[in-house]
Amino acid sequence: MIIQTPSKKILNKIITYTFLVGVAAILILPFLWIISTSLKGNESIFAIPPQWIPDKIHWDNYTNVFEKMPFFTYLRNSIFVSGMTIIGTLLSSSLVAYAFACLKWPGRNGVFIFVLATMMLPMQVTMIPLFVLFKNFGWLNTFKPLIVPAFFGGGAFNIFLLRHFFLTIPGELFDAARIDGCSEWRIYWNIVLPLAKPALATVAILTFMMTWNDFFGPLIYLSDKLKGTLALGLAMFVGQHQTEWGMLMAASVMMMIPMIVLFFLFQKYFIKGFMMSGIKG
Amino acid sequence: MNTLKTILKTVGFVSIGLMIVIPFLFTGNEKPETGKTEIQYWHSTGQKEQAPYYVNAFNSTHDSIQVKPVVIPWQEQEKKVLTALLSGNPPDVVNQFSPVVKWASRMALRPLDDLIERDGLDSTIFFPSLWKEMRWQGHIFAIPVYTASYAFFINKRLFREAGLDPERIPQTWQEVREYSRKLTKYDEDGYFKQIGFIPFYQQALIPGQSTLPTPIIMAWQLGAEFLVDSGHSLKLNNPEMQRACRWILDYLDDYPMDKLSAFTAGFGYGDQHCFVSEKIAMMILPSTFPEHIERYHPDLDYTIGMIPSFQGYPTTSFSGCWWVAIPRGAKNPEASWEFMKYLIDKEVQLATVEAMEENLFPANRLAAFDKRFDKDRETDIFLKHIEVANSAVVVPIAHDVFWREFYNAVERIMHKVQPVDAALEQAEKTVNHELHKALEYDEYIRSKMDFFNR
Amino acid sequence: MKSIDNLKSFWKSPLRRNQAMLGYLFVSPWVLGFLLFGLYPIIMSLYYSLCQYDVLRIPQFIGLGNYRELLFKDPYFWKSTWNTVYYTFLRTPLVILGSLMLAVLVNNAVKGIRFFRTIYFIPSIITGVVLSSIWLWMLNPQYGLINTTLAFFGIQGPLWLQSPEWSKPSIIIMSLWSIGGGRMLVFLAALQGIPQQMYEVVDLDGGGWWNKFRHVTIPMVSPVIFLWTVLEIIFSFQVFTEAYVMTKGGPLNSTMFYNLYLYYKAFDDFSMGYASALAWLLLLFILIVTLIQFRVGRKLVYYEGEKA
Numbered sequence A: 001m002i003i004q005t006p007s008k009k010i011l012n013k014i015i016t017y018t019f020l021v022g023v024a025a026i027l028i029l030p031f032l033w034i035i036s037t038s039l040k041g042n043e044s045i046f047a048i049p050p051q052w053i054p055d056k057i058h059w060d061n062y063t064n065v066f067e068k069m070p071f072f073t074y075l076r077n078s079i080f081v082s083g084m085t086i087i088g089t090l091l092s093s094s095l096v097a098y099a100f101a102c103l104k105w106p107g108r109n110g111v112f113i114f115v116l117a118t119m120m121l122p123m124q125v126t127m128i129p130l131f132v133l134f135k136n137f138g139w140l141n142t143f144k145p146l147i148v149p150a151f152f153g154g155g156a157f158n159i160f161l162l163r164h165f166f167l168t169i170p171g172e173l174f175d176a177a178r179i180d181g182c183s184e185w186r187i188y189w190n191i192v193l194p195l196a197k198p199a200l201a202t203v204a205i206l207t208f209m210m211t212w213n214d215f216f217g218p219l220i221y222l223s224d225k226l227k228g229t230l231a232l233g234l235a236m237f238v239g240q241h242q243t244e245w246g247m248l249m250a251a252s253v254m255m256m257i258p259m260i261v262l263f264f265l266f267q268k269y270f271i272k273g274f275m276m277s278g279i280k281g
Numbered sequence B: 001m002n003t004l005k006t007i008l009k010t011v012g013f014v015s016i017g018l019m020i021v022i023p024f025l026f027t028g029n030e031k032p033e034t035g036k037t038e039i040q041y042w043h044s045t046g047q048k049e050q051a052p053y054y055v056n057a058f059n060s061t062h063d064s065i066q067v068k069p070v071v072i073p074w075q076e077q078e079k080k081v082l083t084a085l086l087s088g089n090p091p092d093v094v095n096q097f098s099p100v101v102k103w104a105s106r107m108a109l110r111p112l113d114d115l116i117e118r119d120g121l122d123s124t125i126f127f128p129s130l131w132k133e134m135r136w137q138g139h140i141f142a143i144p145v146y147t148a149s150y151a152f153f154i155n156k157r158l159f160r161e162a163g164l165d166p167e168r169i170p171q172t173w174q175e176v177r178e179y180s181r182k183l184t185k186y187d188e189d190g191y192f193k194q195i196g197f198i199p200f201y202q203q204a205l206i207p208g209q210s211t212l213p214t215p216i217i218m219a220w221q222l223g224a225e226f227l228v229d230s231g232h233s234l235k236l237n238n239p240e241m242q243r244a245c246r247w248i249l250d251y252l253d254d255y256p257m258d259k260l261s262a263f264t265a266g267f268g269y270g271d272q273h274c275f276v277s278e279k280i281a282m283m284i285l286p287s288t289f290p291e292h293i294e295r296y297h298p299d300l301d302y303t304i305g306m307i308p309s310f311q312g313y314p315t316t317s318f319s320g321c322w323w324v325a326i327p328r329g330a331k332n333p334e335a336s337w338e339f340m341k342y343l344i345d346k347e348v349q350l351a352t353v354e355a356m357e358e359n360l361f362p363a364n365r366l367a368a369f370d371k372r373f374d375k376d377r378e379t380d381i382f383l384k385h386i387e388v389a390n391s392a393v394v395v396p397i398a399h400d401v402f403w404r405e406f407y408n409a410v411e412r413i414m415h416k417v418q419p420v421d422a423a424l425e426q427a428e429k430t431v432n433h434e435l436h437k438a439l440e441y442d443e444y445i446r447s448k449m450d451f452f453n454r
Numbered sequence C: 001m002k003s004i005d006n007l008k009s010f011w012k013s014p015l016r017r018n019q020a021m022l023g024y025l026f027v028s029p030w031v032l033g034f035l036l037f038g039l040y041p042i043i044m045s046l047y048y049s050l051c052q053y054d055v056l057r058i059p060q061f062i063g064l065g066n067y068r069e070l071l072f073k074d075p076y077f078w079k080s081t082w083n084t085v086y087y088t089f090l091r092t093p094l095v096i097l098g099s100l101m102l103a104v105l106v107n108n109a110v111k112g113i114r115f116f117r118t119i120y121f122i123p124s125i126i127t128g129v130v131l132s133s134i135w136l137w138m139l140n141p142q143y144g145l146i147n148t149t150l151a152f153f154g155i156q157g158p159l160w161l162q163s164p165e166w167s168k169p170s171i172i173i174m175s176l177w178s179i180g181g182g183r184m185l186v187f188l189a190a191l192q193g194i195p196q197q198m199y200e201v202v203d204l205d206g207g208g209w210w211n212k213f214r215h216v217t218i219p220m221v222s223p224v225i226f227l228w229t230v231l232e233i234i235f236s237f238q239v240f241t242e243a244y245v246m247t248k249g250g251p252l253n254s255t256m257f258y259n260l261y262l263y264y265k266a267f268d269d270f271s272m273g274y275a276s277a278l279a280w281l282l283l284l285f286i287l288i289v290t291l292i293q294f295r296v297g298r299k300l301v302y303y304e305g306e307k308a
Helices: A006-038 A060-068 A071-102 A108-117 A123-136 A144-151 A156-167 A171-179 A184-195 A197-213 A216-221 A230-235 A245-266 A268-272 A276-280 B002-027 B053-061 B077-086 B100-104 B113-119 B128-133 B156-161 B173-183 B214-221 B239-254 B257-264 B289-296 B333-343 B346-355 B377-387 B396-414 B420-448 C002-012 C014-048 C065-072 C075-106 C113-125 C128-138 C145-152 C167-176 C182-192 C196-204 C209-237 C241-246 C258-268 C272-300
Strands: B037-043 B065-071 B093-096 B143-147 B150-155 B192-194 B282-286 B302-305 B317-319 B321-325 B389-391
Touching (some): A006 A245, A006 C113, A006 C128, A071 A108, A071 A156, A071 A245, A071 C014, A108 A156, A108 C014, A108 C272, A123 A144, A123 A216, A123 C014, A123 C272, A144 A216, A144 C014, A171 A184, A184 A197, A184 C014, A197 A230, A197 A268, A197 C182, A216 B077, A230 A245, A245 C113, B037 B077, B053 B065, B053 B333, B053 B346, B077 B093, B077 C258, B093 B333, B100 B321, B100 B396, B128 B143, B128 B317, B128 B321, B128 B377, B173 B239, B173 B282, B239 B396, B333 B346, B377 B389, C014 C272, C065 C272, C075 C113, C075 C167, C075 C209, C113 C182, C128 C145, C182 C209, C196 C209, C209 C272, C258 C272
Parallel strands (some): B037 B065, B037 B093, B317 B389
Antiparallel strands (some): B093 B321, B143 B321, B150 B282
């Protein structure tokens, strides 16, 4: 470490915190607004300028959510769908990314462009044929259409992301392992995956966000009331003429909390980061 | 390494836990009671009760049929119905708000003529404007259940403030214009604080904010015919429409577009609705709106009257209704029909409307005009509007294109991007192009498939 | 010919052959998934693009009719393409720069950093009606947070979503707000991989933060910048949600983006054939742009672990 004078160190810290707090203040405002709105009655719900602390706190918005929708059933379904999707995505996308980043095989670049191209066709036009396909599989009104595809590749985005991170792992590491007689499976499982923890954590968080908030998939594939997910339940608060704003905001807050908590916990894996500098040194 | 193990362990435990849960998830379906025909009924009229009143009433009075209601979210409900139709296992009865023709013309609904004829259903019990909407090419595809109506809402407090008599609701557009001048207020920077009436909005940014499109209301009042050539083309650039647009352009001279945009951009949801927050003094609003006022501003002093018209012309309104129909391919048409007939029974209609929180009207006129139906002055005015309503379905098989083009054209006119006839002409051309394409496709389908087979 | 020779020598080496076999094995989940779930929808959409088709009835083959109409007759096609190109080229650099700055900021190992990261992450998980109600409030020209702040500094804010000139920038601002999600995370993961020694070298040379940023951070994260440029362009060309929940394409079609138009065609008008043709033109366009990027990117990007 370079020796810094204490005053410079403190100055650096002050500057850092000023920026951190400044940006945080801007980005947190809307969230505070959601929380505040979730505690309001109808009288002043969208008042301008916003009334940050309501005169009368309406906890009933939260309790009503439980009455208006089978919250815990939906929560369970959402956890199930998101959990399975994360597992499938992590396993399969890392495997496929390994093939693209760490193994050499004829046709690799061509197939990779193909993988990317699947991201470029708007889902609006593939949605209907895909629905028909799942119908023919007899998967309608089950969670399978939402989960099973994740186990087969895990999506072009995640493959691309992981491939990229695998590419940054020093090549000597592979050569050394291969010379030592390590099988590719072992290199993948015991070397690459532990090194790519930040990337895997990122994929896990992003996959979770996407499936947790997904409204369209559950909407078209699930018809049974008890098979709904939270995102679907949330949409029930929006009507043609009336929207239950208080409850909608309350349900949103409850839906956001697991994502926030998970994100907070997963950060552990960002802090240590890549160990590769240590390995190389 | 240890952390990875922890992740894997956690993931392992979680997945094992979930595996235990799966069987419950996949087998938790309620089994229909033996001997009963179970029918699936999809509706999206709010989530207030777990099952709508009439479903419970039907189930308790019918031994052989069990109705299972499924609420579908209002947003994107069309997509839900669309995919259900493709699934080959559609619900037995759907309750929808979008135009019947949109579905009927695409062979998505079962024609009901045989059932209607067999049971001698009297179609004259319905409001004629609603019944007309159920028809496509001479066949009936759906049954109207309830409807919403419109009226001209005025803010009495603002009227009094401006020195106007709140009991004298303007009857003509000319009067609206004069009243509006008196009801408009500015702040120190010359921005609007309050406006009497705005005949044109930017295409609604906020769902639920939408009022009726004034230009088309005016054109109808003047007697415009939009669909010509026996339904084969649209005439949007007609003298009535031009006159309506020019009148509005003239009206907006008092309200510069940039300031007006800044003002309308301030409208919001809930209590920030322009009428509820008393920013607009006169507005055409739906019959469900009093409930909105009740929620967000119960003290609002308002009254309603007939939608104004031009001097010497009769007024008109908009219609749209909730209907029920049997999707093509549904398995139990007889049981579904039984349920549908039940819904339009006079007594059931009265009890249903009574049980609903929203202010909707029975499609069955016998119920709407029954003395037990809550009949105050407001109801009376809303009912009168239903009687003079025009269908929102102007161009049956190019419905959405029509409205998109219509709003675009009006926007171009009001922003003075294009003169009136050029804008209308352009929209007309685009809609006609789409209409002709749709008709050609329709012809092709007819040559390949039997349109009305069951 | 040379490539075939290469291929031959490739298969001669048992080590390479072994690796290639494993390569095929490892990539097989995706291939299988593609064959099972991807191929049929893709082929069908290509077929529908040659048809008049409304989803509920049978398709009518019309050859290249949809494409002809799109390219030569449909003013919305060009309008929406222009809107989308505008959006993509203005937004992509902003998003990448913004998320990189944010990642650098949260890469400081100070107390409470996990808390700050979490706060930055929150905007990216807000969706749907809640999102649009927030932005309606933020962008309100008279009372909105943004314009009242500007007014505080004596600046008269624009009409934002209500103005044809400002509606696209408004939507870009809206999308910038959520860069604390995946984008910040990926940059952060990359920043964590930069060895501390490299910064210390700059310190020794007496360079300040700018030198560190310019000579260490930028080159070290250049692969991520490249990655996000490719991805952002793919995503931006398909911009949909913001316009769909906020403006519905207005005012004066200034936010009628390509995918929004496609969506209206597909699900409002039920012109699935036409929408499919739109989709395939988009695919073609993005593919060309992406391939060019890969060509150019190969020269600019520095991969530490380059194994090729």
